[in-house]
Amino acid sequence: MNLLEYPDLEVLIMQIRNASGFDFSGYARPSLLRRASRYLTKNKLTLPQLISHLEPESDIVFDLMQEMTVNYSEMFRDPDFFIGVKSEVFTYLESYPGLRFWVAGCASGEEAFSLAILLKECGYLDRSLIYATDLNNKVLTAAREGVFTLSNVRTFSENYLLAHGQNSLSDYYHVSYNKAVISREIRKNIVFSLHDLTGDGVFNEFQFISCRNVMIYFTLELRQRVFRLLYESLSMLGFLCLGKRETLRYSGIEQNFRVVDTVLNIYQKIK
Template sequence: MVLLEYKELELLITRVREISGFDFSGYARPSLLRRASRYLTKHTMNLPELYIHIEQGGKAVYDFIQEMTVNYSEMFRDPDFFISVRSEILTYLESYPAIRLWIAGCASGEEAFSMAILLKEAGLFDRSLIYATDLSERVLSSAREGVFSLGHMRTFSENYMLAEGKNSLSDYYHVAYSKAVMDHNLRKNIVFSLHDLTGDGVFNEFQMVSCRNVMIYFNLEQRRKVFKLLYESLGMFGFLCLGKRETLRYSGFEENFRIINGHLNIYQKIK
């Protein structure tokens, strides 16, 4: 495996920013170093050859950025999170005539579909709209199709049961050509679109924002910028959901939220 050094990685970050405008400088270095080294090994390149490749611009640099970003999730990942959303958030939001949710960093759409199922079982789906965004158009294209392998669905079904789902997960998809295809009625209230948390701005006001397992890839300065974006995207008394390894600490917005669930890092905007 090709192993880059940190000083080489910094030069690569600068070059990608100059070519594409995409800035990796806020991402955690160990993760970037592993991914860049893996990219070079996979494509049998050394660093000078990578520079020549990405300097073509266009698809070459775009594909490199896609492989450098993280795009993995599961349906009903962390089942206790969805139990808490049902009992502590949806019971609060049920009084709203319209509900807007934002899944930031949605990967292939697993959490968006999970949230759609949760809303449907709570009787709130028809007045809800889920915005699911990611940096990668490749994974968004997959998310829009709503197609998953049957092997993954076994894991997703286990998560769903642990999340105290009211039915069987198989009620929400059909099988075609050995793939699981999510119900069209679930997809109609989900909007999948491109959004870069590190560079793009506020695009709506939400009652709930889920940005789980995304902050861990940013450094402190970048996290603060993203927290500002999430704060400004939430309506008053809206809910912010982070991953189990993430926290509002050092965000600069600690006083603007109250803790709903300290273990799951669920917060409510209070000022």
């Protein structure tokens, strides 16, 4: 049950913006409402109490922002996507002397690690650099460590096999203190850094951008702004990958792409 009503949420969004400069106004309201209510419940706060603590640069501002951003993922999530990337994208990129990949909204690094493993098995990892970004510093810290529970890794291993992995996922991690730690070889070509898709600009040019299951939390206006950023970050003939519930329709840039796969939502920039 939500503790907040939508008018309360608008007040909270304004207070967060005033205290931190981060603007949640373009995010879909139902998800924000659930997460803000959960934060109040978890911390045993009322809305007035929370607002009274939202001072610029305060710990509680950033703690609330971490709670209100979406951080769930799995390694090799949607295994057919990775099969499609290998067959329809990597074969096109194999002639490039150097490759730059961007995993936007990387959460705890699951997709970045999956991509690195796929590149390793295809022989491209040594000439690839993966930028993995998120606006949530807490999950980025976890991503840099590359540590997962063994129960999560069992799910990851099932996904890996369904994605036609060439080996065993256990070849890419070691177990320490009942945790799985992603190997140094897989992590070394990944750069994890803070980046806000809704407010920050272009920071490099990429042959491949994965921004999966991120747009569904944005309003149409914000999606269009983010799509423009992704378009400007792609090299000509670069590939853009979206989640299965997402689409380039109404993005304002759909005419600049050809559809590589309508089911997996893989697109290639053509102009």
